[in-house]
Amino acid sequence: MEQSGPTYDSGSGGGAPVGVRIQHNRRLPDFLQSVNLKYVKLGYHYLISNLLTLCFIPLIIITSIQVSEMNIDDLRQLWIHLQFNLVSVVICSAILVFGLTVFIMTRPRPVYLVDYSCYKPPHNLKASYDKFMEHSKLTGDFDESSLEFQRKILERSGLGEETYFPEAMHAIPPKPSMAAAREEAEQVMYGALDNLFSNTNVNPKDIGILVVNCSLFNPTPSLSAMIVNKYRLRGNIRSYNLGGMGCSAGVIAVDLAKDLLQVNWNTYAVVVSTENITQNWYFGNKKSMLIPNCLFRVGCSAVLLSNKRKDRRQAKYRLVHIVRTHKGADDKAFRCVYQEQDDQGKTGVSLSKELMAIAGGALKTNITTLGPVVLPVSEQLLFFATLGCD
Structure with a gap:
């Protein structure tokens, strides 16, 4: 197919005008470009994801048609047939009941994240960039090279001006001790848990599983034992204290709590994640060991997990895969x-x-x-x- 265009003058001197015919070939549209392929992909996704359902629909329709065409005589014949094959019917029914029981007992139970809470330190523990550098200089433990290194790391760390230090690190000189570290742990853990229990209206005695993780501070009694003592948790609680697990400890703790909720019915699990820096501040000049000073601050989170059906509607999330x-x-x-x-x-x-x-x-x-x-x-x-x- 052709489409004729106008005739143009070539603009040459006194000669006759030169005509130029422009031809356009009409082709079939490129459907790959004209059709938004994301909708095709979406339809394909729905088709594959619901393939099993689509296969059952014809079977259900055929079965319904056959049942609707049955009369009283057909039903009587079916009943007589079942009576003469009573043993087979009982065996098939027993197998069906056993299979359903095994399926119900072994299927993964849904685990819900009901709510979570993060500890908010008091205003007097706030440590700005300038305060951090001033205190680091006043300690007298860092040389000029180390101070400059910490300043650069701090500026590039992405931390804001409203991070917090434990109380022992605000003193000049700092006073790290076991008692101060315990005080920091109690302050952050109890603060997060008080807020969590208040928001969810959950009685601490209803908690059946407790998982606490803190990589660097592992006193005796453990942090989990401190929580059990503080809130007078019940005697049969399953309590775990994880240490030395690094930055992945939070996910590991949630994974452990989720697995425990699979075998303990109708209960709550609390996961507490924190880090303690009072006893783990570095006062030397080795560059690779100065980085944690610039990155770690006071903080704690507490998460309430549940496998109770009644918490399905009020839960913020449902844990699917870890x-x-x-x-x-x-x-x-x-x-x-x-x-x-x-x-x-x-x-x-x-x-x-x-x-x-x-x-x-x-x-x-x-x-x-x-x-x-x-x-x-x-x-x-x-x-x-x-x-x-x-």
């Missing part, structure tokens, strides 16, 4: 966050230069593991189809 990836078998990953003493015998936590690369690799592995669990079947089929084409 995937854990452990890189401890690799030596570099094992030592990337390492508590040790420097040459002067001062204890601190050393962060290696490979930390970001190792964390990125662990995150990539974790997402790769999580993908098949959370992606719909349609996306997984598309992924394998793409691999096949490549």
Whole structure:
């Protein structure tokens, strides 16, 4: 098909005008470009995700038609047939009941995140950038190079001007001690839990599972025992105290609580996550051990989990999948966050230069593991189809 255009003058001297015919070929529209493929993909997703339901619909329709066409005589014949095959009917019924019982007993129970609370320290514990640098200088433990290093890390850390130090670290000189560390732990944990119980109207005696995690501070009695004593929790509570688990301790604690809720019916679980810096402040000049001073501050969170059906409507979230990836078998990953003493015998936590690369690799592995669990079947089929084409 052709479409004629106008004739144009070439603009040449005194010669005759030169005509130029412009032709347009009309082609069929490119549907791949004109149709929004995301809707096609969405329809494909719905089709694959509901494939089992779509397969059952014809069977249900056919069965309904057959049942509707049955008369009294057909029902009488069916009853007689069942009477003569009573043993088979009993066996099939027993198998069906047993299968349903096993399914109900073994299926994963839903776990709900009812509510959570974060501790808000008092205003007098606030530590701005200037206050941090001033106190670090007044301690007399850091040389000029270390002070400048901490200043640069602090500016690039992303922390705001409204972070908080424990009370013992506001003193000049600082007064880290076991008593001060206990006081910090009690202040943050009890503050978060008081707020959580107040918001949810849950009686502490109804808590059946308690998981507390704190990497660097593990006194005796444990932090979980301190909470049990404070709130007079019941004697058969399942209490756990996790230590040395690093930045992933919060997820590990939630995973543990979720697993415990699978085998303990109709109960609550509380997960408390915190870190204690009173006894773990580094007063040396090793650069890799100064970084935690600039990153860690006072804080605590408390989470209330439940497997009770009545909490389904009021819960903020439902826990579906938790995937854990452990890189401890690799030596570099094992030592990337390492508590040790420097040459002067001062204890601190050393962060290696490979930390970001190792964390990125662990995150990539974790997402790769999580993908098949959370992606719909349609996306997984598309992924394998793409691999096949490549």
